[in-house]
Amino acid sequence: MVKSDSEREVRGHRRDGDVTRTHILEVAGQLFAERGFANTTSKQVCLQAKTNTAAVNYHFGSYQGLYMAVLQEVHQxxxxxxxxxxxxxxxLPARDKLAQFVESLIYDLLENRSWHTRLWARELMTPSAYAVTAVQTYALPKFGVIHRLVAEVSGLALDSPALQRCVLSVMAPCMVLLVVSHELDTPLKPILQQPTAVLVEHIKIFMFAGLDALSHHQSTPKVAR
Structure with missing residues (x-):
């Protein structure tokens, strides 16, 4: 079927609009990651993206809408x-699921150090006014799935306080890798310079050893004293 000139024009505008939106998103993400939301102005984003406020409002509704779209992109x-x-x-077996999750996350944090990881680290360390909304909208649903993965391996009930502690133990090393600086000469720098595969294997060994030990402890009858 031959498309009319008007149909081609609409499709062309749509593609151009998608390209413009993606470009603004990328430029804004880099600036927000470098300076933080509070220290980045709409004018700076527009100048860097070579666009105007009207384009930001058209694609994102507002400057605040742009920031929320950037945070959504981070979690995608x-x-x-x-x-x-x-x-x-x-x-997959439960342990393989959890191992794959941890491995994928650590490789993302260490091998693909992009503005996405740097911006989310900034949000965790110095939250913006939109941090709570971002956590509730994008992070908490993910944590729900992570709870399921850890529950499968540990055998703990989803509403168990012990499961919450297990999730903390699983996620804590990953969160440290997210927020620790790769540039500053800190005690953790030698660890970050090791091969990622070695670090992944080390964390998985500790993770499963801890979950197995806790599972054994939970199932062992307590002796009355």
């Missing part, structure tokens, strides 16, 4: 919810 890039749900629902 760092192990999306779709990926986690697919992993949790897969036929």
């Amino acid at each position: 890039r760092l192990l999306s919810l779709d990926y986690l749900n697919a992993l949790a629902d897969s036929a």
